[in-house]
Amino acid sequence: MMSGSVVDNTVSSGNSSAAIPTDISGQILDLDEDDDLEVFSKDTTLTDGSSFNASMQTSPASMINQYKFEEDADTKDIFVTVDNPESHVTAIETYITYRVMTKTTRSEFDSSEFEVRRRYQDFLWLKGRLEEAHPTLIAHPLPEKFVVKGMVERFNEDFIETRRRALHRFLNKIAEHPIFSSSEDFKIFLTAASGELTSHKKQGPGFLSRMGDTVKAVAAAVRGVRNRPQEFTEMQEYVEAFSQKISSLDKVTQRIVREQKEYLEELKECGPTYALWSQSEEELAEPLKNVAGCVDRCCKETEEQVKNLSDHLIPVLHEYVLCADTLKAVLRRRDNIQADFEAKTEALATKKADRDTMRNDLDKAEDRLEWANNALKSDWTRWQKVMRTDLRSAFVDTAERNVSYYEKCLAVWESFLHSQRTDAEGNGKVDFS
Amino acid sequence: MPTKNNFLDSRQTKEKRSPVSITPSMVEKGTSLLKKMEISVAEAEKRTGKNAVNMQETYTVYLIETRPVDAASEGTNPVLDSLWKRYSEFELLRNYLLVTYPFAVVPPLPEKRAEFVWHKLSADNMDPDFVERRRVGLENFLLRVASHPVLSSDKIFYLFLTEENGWKETVFETGFQAKADSRLKALNATFRVKNPDKRFAEMKHYGDELQSVISQLLRVRARAADRLYGVYKVHGNYGRVFSEWSAIEKEMGDGLQSAGHHMDAYAASVDDILEEEEHYADQLKEYLFYADALRTVCRKHELTQYELEMAVQDLTSKKQQREELATGTIRTFSLKGMTSKLFGQETPEQREAKLKMLETQIEEGEEQVKERNAECDEFVKSAWVDIERFKEQKDHDLRESLISYAIMQISMCKKGIQVWNNAKECFNKM
Numbered sequence: 001m002m003s004g005s006v007v008d009n010t011v012s013s014g015n016s017s018a019a020i021p022t023d024i025s026g027q028i029l030d031l032d033e034d035d036d037l038e039v040f041s042k043d044t045t046l047t048d049g050s051s052f053n054a055s056m057q058t059s060p061a062s063m064i065n066q067y068k069f070e071e072d073a074d075t076k077d078i079f080v081t082v083d084n085p086e087s088h089v090t091a092i093e094t095y096i097t098y099r100v101m102t103k104t105t106r107s108e109f110d111s112s113e114f115e116v117r118r119r120y121q122d123f124l125w126l127k128g129r130l131e132e133a134h135p136t137l138i139a140h141p142l143p144e145k146f147v148v149k150g151m152v153e154r155f156n157e158d159f160i161e162t163r164r165r166a167l168h169r170f171l172n173k174i175a176e177h178p179i180f181s182s183s184e185d186f187k188i189f190l191t192a193a194s195g196e197l198t199s200h201k202k203q204g205p206g207f208l209s210r211m212g213d214t215v216k217a218v219a220a221a222v223r224g225v226r227n228r229p230q231e232f233t234e235m236q237e238y239v240e241a242f243s244q245k246i247s248s249l250d251k252v253t254q255r256i257v258r259e260q261k262e263y264l265e266e267l268k269e270c271g272p273t274y275a276l277w278s279q280s281e282e283e284l285a286e287p288l289k290n291v292a293g294c295v296d297r298c299c300k301e302t303e304e305q306v307k308n309l310s311d312h313l314i315p316v317l318h319e320y321v322l323c324a325d326t327l328k329a330v331l332r333r334r335d336n337i338q339a340d341f342e343a344k345t346e347a348l349a350t351k352k353a354d355r356d357t358m359r360n361d362l363d364k365a366e367d368r369l370e371w372a373n374n375a376l377k378s379d380w381t382r383w384q385k386v387m388r389t390d391l392r393s394a395f396v397d398t399a400e401r402n403v404s405y406y407e408k409c410l411a412v413w414e415s416f417l418h419s420q421r422t423d424a425e426g427n428g429k430v431d432f433s
Numbered sequence: 434m435p436t437k438n439n440f441l442d443s444r445q446t447k448e449k450r451s452p453v454s455i456t457p458s459m460v461e462k463g464t465s466l467l468k469k470m471e472i473s474v475a476e477a478e479k480r481t482g483k484n485a486v487n488m489q490e491t492y493t494v495y496l497i498e499t500r501p502v503d504a505a506s507e508g509t510n511p512v513l514d515s516l517w518k519r520y521s522e523f524e525l526l527r528n529y530l531l532v533t534y535p536f537a538v539v540p541p542l543p544e545k546r547a548e549f550v551w552h553k554l555s556a557d558n559m560d561p562d563f564v565e566r567r568r569v570g571l572e573n574f575l576l577r578v579a580s581h582p583v584l585s586s587d588k589i590f591y592l593f594l595t596e597e598n599g600w601k602e603t604v605f606e607t608g609f610q611a612k613a614d615s616r617l618k619a620l621n622a623t624f625r626v627k628n629p630d631k632r633f634a635e636m637k638h639y640g641d642e643l644q645s646v647i648s649q650l651l652r653v654r655a656r657a658a659d660r661l662y663g664v665y666k667v668h669g670n671y672g673r674v675f676s677e678w679s680a681i682e683k684e685m686g687d688g689l690q691s692a693g694h695h696m697d698a699y700a701a702s703v704d705d706i707l708e709e710e711e712h713y714a715d716q717l718k719e720y721l722f723y724a725d726a727l728r729t730v731c732r733k734h735e736l737t738q739y740e741l742e743m744a745v746q747d748l749t750s751k752k753q754q755r756e757e758l759a760t761g762t763i764r765t766f767s768l769k770g771m772t773s774k775l776f777g778q779e780t781p782e783q784r785e786a787k788l789k790m791l792e793t794q795i796e797e798g799e800e801q802v803k804e805r806n807a808e809c810d811e812f813v814k815s816a817w818v819d820i821e822r823f824k825e826q827k828d829h830d831l832r833e834s835l836i837s838y839a840i841m842q843i844s845m846c847k848k849g850i851q852v853w854n855n856a857k858e859c860f861n862k863m
Contacts, residue, residue: 238681245678252670259667263660269653277646280639283828287835294839388685392863395692399857406849413842420836 078104078175080190082168085160086117095119098164100171102190108182114191120145122189123167125201129185130174135333136376138383139180140173141322142166165315178382179375225335226342229373235380236331243324250317253309260306264299271295290416297412305405309398316394320387327383330376337372341365464585470513471500472579472594474572477564478517493564494519495571499594516597520545523571526593529604530584532613535733536816537584538823540577541722543570549651549714551659551707566715573719582822583815626735627742630813636820637731643724647717654714658707669700688862695856702852706845713841716834720827727823730816737812741805748798755791758784 084099097117104112123142130139143166171190174180188200271292278288344362351358476496484490494517501513523542530539547563557563575594578584589607592600675693679686 241681242678245674245681248674249671249678252667252674255670256664256667259660259663263657263664266653266657266660270650270657273646273650273653277643277650280642280646281828284831287832291835291838294842298842388863392685392688392860395860395863396857399853399860402853403850403857406846406853410843410846410850413839413846416839417836417843420832420839 076176077106078102078181080168080171080175082164082171085164095121096160098167100190109187109191111191116191116197117194118189118197120163120167122197123170126174126185126189127170130180130183133183133185134179134375135337136330136372137177137179137379138323138326138330138376139177140170141319141326142170144322162315166319169319173386176386179379223339223343225339228335228338231377232331232334232373235376236328239324239327239331243321243328246317246320246324250314250321253314253317257306257309257314260302260309264302264306267295267299267302271299287420290419294412294416298409301405301408301412305401308401312401313394313398316390320391323383323387334372334376337365337369341369464580464582466579466585466591467502467576469502470594471502472572472575473498473500474568474575475515477568479559491559492519493559493567495523495568497575497594514595516595518593518597520567520571522593522601523574525601525604526590527574528613529589529607529609530578530587531729532609533587533589533607534583536730536812537581537819538723538726538730539584540574540581541719541726542574543567543715544718544722549648549655549718551655551662566711570715570719583819624735624739626739629735629738632817633731633734633813637728640724640728640731644721644728647721647724651714651717651721654710658710662703662707665700665703665706667700668696672697672700685863688859691862692856692859695852695859699849699852699856702848706841706848709841709844710838713834713838716830716837720831723823723827727820730820734812734816737805737809741802741809744798744802744805748795748802751791751795751798755788755795758788758791 079102081101082098083101085096086099087094087096097119100114100116100118102109102114104114127139127142130137143163174183174186180186185200188197192200274288274292274295278285278292281288341362344358344365348355348358348362474495475498478494478496479491480494481489481491496515496517498515499513520542527539527542530537543566546558547560578590584590589604592603596603672693675689675696679689679693682689
């Protein structure tokens with residue numbers, strides 16, 4: 001499926017880990033009063049479908065009720081898959097696209113099935129938009145742009161497959177998120193034809209307005225937050241520790257894979273040695289050949305076990321390493337929103353002119369802060385549940401695979417014993433009783 | 434290592450470590466010696482003393498115990514004899530047996546220095562694990578000799594088991610060392626045999642192959658053991674990190690913590706696994722060294738064959754000389770012939786004397802050929818009997834070893850299944 005060499009020229013416009021411009025601050029309170037009425041239903045179709053920033057949410061008060069929403073797997077009404085990578089060659093670049101298929105019963109979708117092709121850039125854009133709209137909600141991480149360690153070629157099959165799986169998980173996590181999944185940008189991502197998407201992407205907040213807000217945000221960040229509520233400080237401490245632990249687990253698991261690969265290399269030489277020996281023997285030839293076969297079969301099982309670890313446990317751990325980074329970024333953004341509010345409060349107290357405008361700004365900043373805090377608190381609970389489920393099932397899965405590996409090897413050696421028993425008893429040589 | 438408790442206990446702990454190869458059937462095949470007494474190398478101890486050049490040295494001595502077999506109740510078996518011997522004395526015994534029974538495939542001693550070690554195993558001769566494995570190996574050696582149809586009835590061997598002091602002198606008095614030196618020289622010399630017995634040539638070739646393949650297997654196995662150790666031990670890190678992680682979690686804490694304990698257990702389990710595998714390696718090593726003993730017998734055959742061929746060659750040349758002298762024709766080049774041509778013929782008296790001498794030599798030569806022929810035949814006969822016995826023993830023992838290896842693997846798999854099932858239960862509680 002791959003053709004030609006590749007240059008990845010993706011330039012992200014919505015990199016999540018940098019300080020997010022709080023340009024949304026002006027937009028969040030573009031309230032449409034009608035929206036308030038819809039919030040209390042379980043159905044999270046909050047979008048009014050018209051403007052591109054419809055993924056911006058409504059008033060803070062309504063948000064609180066919203067986040068008490070409980071996820072119920074049985075009511076899952078949208079299914080997304082990412083598969084079928086293909087390479088595209090143009091005059092300027094070569095890149096990969098993935099097929100994104102959606103099946104849904106949601107009424108806001110025009111149809112029940114969609115199939116589009118998206119490239120990594122598009123995923124980055126989506127994530128950026130979601131984070132802009134909801135700076136203190138926790139989005140699942142995207143796979144990294146390129147592999148930093150190791151000489152992994154960016155477009156070899158393993159890399160593409162790993163990335164495809166991670167993109168699949170990303171979209172599914174977004175689809176499972178009560179707020180993100182009703183984002184208009186998400187809908188457009190899943191359904192729009194390539195041309196449509198491109199033009200939609202162009203309608204973002206203007207570059208200059210974003211620049212202005214970035215400056216404000218940097219200033220706020222530099223100033224720092226003064227009175228951070230205890231619970232967010234605790235969150236930060238937790239995130240620090242969690243980040244360390246999950247990184248350690250990632251490293252330990254990778255080390256295990258390395259050691260197992262080296263073990264496998266040595267084990268691969270054992271079988272042939274037994275086979276070689278059997279050639280010099282008469283009576284012993286059969287059991288030696290048998291042992292050689294057993295060792296070879298165990299080698300195959302070990303190989304598969306190594307692959308399992310690499311394919312299943314490591315990607316999950318790695319994603320939660322990235323999650324920890326996301327959490328840190330979310331906490332930083334919250335801090336920035338608070339810092340901005342604090343700065344405006346100070347300004348109001350000290351400056352004499354423009355008091356009305358400043359009071360207005362302060363009110364907006366206060367609302368924004370309250371909204372951000374509540375959003376984070378709710379999503380934090382949700383995230384912890386999801387994390388717990390994900391990591392639990394990843395470790396349970398790993399344990400099951402280990403059990404299965406040992407069971408298979410056990411069977412191999414037991415069949416050898418059995419063959420020797422029937423052989424020996426047949427020859428009347430050995431009494432196993 | 435067995436401590437100074439009663440014999441039954443130490444035998445029970447040793448039962449586990451007893452070489453798989455010595456089965457009851459070997460005892461029944463019955464050397465009269467084993468029917469009379471039980472032999473064991475019960476303990477090992479460090480000693481310090483002055484050596485031959487009056488320098489302080491530390492060495493290990495091994496306790497040889499013998500017990501009468503017919504005593505009914507095992508619990509109250511009185512020790513017949515117990516004496517301490519050094520590794521060097523075992524070596525002396527073996528060298529004596531090698532020289533005295535050249536046709537026998539003499540059981541090997543455990544290795545002098547630890548070879549084929551993987552990194553955790555010590556290569557130090559003073560290391561307690563090495564000493565313990567050597568103790569087992571020495572016991573194995575004694576049992577092997579004691580169950581050999583010919584070697585078991587050797588007087589010096591019996592004295593080795595029953596006499597502590599003065600045994601060395603007794604061995605030297607046999608004068609075996611003189612024979613040893615000359616034979617050793619001959620064996621190390623390179624010589625070409627014209628008509629070796631084909632079976633021995635094949636056996637020698639087999640001995641070479643066996644030595645080569647077992648060496649390879651031991652090397653590969655040691656490296657694999659090293660790697661396996663690494664795999665298991667790294668899992669110990671899971672234990673540590675899970676424990677630390679559980680401290681910051683509320684609901685997940687318990688599950689993580691207990692899973693961590695199982696990961697620690699998993700990491701620790703590799704020590705026992707590899708220790709057991711070391712016994713398997715020891716069984717292979719015994720046959721690695723046996724291969725050398727086998728080759729030695731084949732070389733000895735070549736030596737006797739060579740000596741016979743030399744004697745025949747010598748006789749033939751002497752007979753030819755007689756013919757030439759009698760008929761006056763020179764068929765072969767000889768210095769005497771040349772000098773007589775150059776410096777004149779011999780007198781008839783001189784020729785007569787020479788002929789007479791030749792006749793005597795030929796008579797002696799024929800005797801020698803007869804002797805050597807008989808020696809050769811004897812050797813071939815008894816050596817081949819012992820080689821056949823050895824083949825049967827080897828096939829039986831190595832098959833048992835392979836079976837015990839399979840059993841070890843099964844045990845390792847069962848442990849793995851248990852640990853990961855336990856861990857899975859804990860993970861489910863996360």
